[in-house]
Amino acid sequence: MYEYAIAWEWMAFGVRWLHVITAIAWIGSSFYFIALDLGLTQRPGLPEGAFGEEWQVHGGGFYHIQKYLVAPKQMPEHLTWFKWESYMTWISGFALLWVVYYAGADLYLIDPEKLDMPVWMAVAISIASIVGGWIIYDLLCKSPLGNHATGLMVLLFGVLVAMSYFYVQVFTGRAALLHLGAFTATIMTANVAHIIIPNQRIVVADLIAGRTPDPKYGKIAKQRSTHNNYLTLPVIFLMLSNHYPLAFASQYNWIIASLVFLMGVTIRHWFNTRHARAGKPLWTWPATAILFIVIMWLSTVPRPVADDAGAALPERFQRFAENAHFEAVSETVTGRCSMCHAAEPVWEGIARAPKGVRLETADEIALQARDIYLQAGRSHAMPPGNITAISPEERGLIVSWYETSVAGTGQ
Structure with a gap:
């Protein structure tokens, strides 16, 4: 009955609200710790094993923070784990994917002009591509190429461009960009769940057992955390894109999505460099502006008018x-x-x-x-x-x- 439509709309609103709340919490803590890590200073007299420290002021109080590259000598009595922000962002995002795109597949997910398929097949392609993305990414990071940061990042960008083109060929433009965001966000959350947190647990277990933790676990976690740092802003753009047809309904929407990842790099490079007190990379400003202007221009390229004749109403x-x-x-x-x-x-x-x-x-x-x-x-x-x-x-x-x-x- 009609009450179903109203209830479903409110459920979608509620899930979207939860998704935004948890995303704010995750992104906020992530950006804070990146800035903190880059802003650490070293001084004589730091405790053994401490890499650096930072003094901060907020809310009328002063905070003195120290970082240990591997771990302190003794396990602290209270340890705060930053993980649920990430997990709940992904869970609420996947729930929203179900509510909007899977339940409304005829409208928002399937484009018969591209690939006329039943709903179950569209959902299967969606889930398989998202899960497969993490598997491919994880294998690349664990391969010998994972030891070459720049080469790995270039290859990962190539994967993202390929997935952008794939999604555009299979789904509606709106769903394509949203799925590219979900594809990327899944990699980010899986990094937390399967690499960063497990590696930290290994270090904690070594401390409790009286063993010296292996620094390799921190190095691996740091690599994945860095990837997450550069992927965050593009994911936000892609999640917002469904409100802007100039982005998702343009002829070259897959190129627009790809260029957004480059803007994510230039923007984060500016902030990361400034937080590290390593100078002012002013070139990032015109580079980002040029990329955005190119995106604006691509959105104005006329889209071929499709012939809808013969398309049957579901x-x-x-x-x-x-x-x-x-x-x-x-x-x-x-x-x-x-x-x-x-x-x-x-x-x-x-x-x-x-x-x-x-x-x-x-x-x-x-x-x-x-x-x-x-x-x-x-x-x-x-x-x-x-x-x-x-x-x-x-x-x-x-x-x-x-x-x-x-x-x-x-x-």
């Missing part, structure tokens, strides 16, 4: 097109919404249909029935500011159309 959406109110609702939607939600929007200042949603044909309107109901029926989110003056009667008709269409279906 069976589960046909009831919306067969509803008695559909003709009147179609007139309202095309008259009030299609000037923006079109292949070529005519509303000044809009270059791409918002969120890639097009509402020019009967099939497109039927496919977007739930969002039309939620955005323009149950709420007044659309049109923005009611700029096209949709009337209460028209909104009421949209509500009746959707609710009578789903009555008795359990949706």
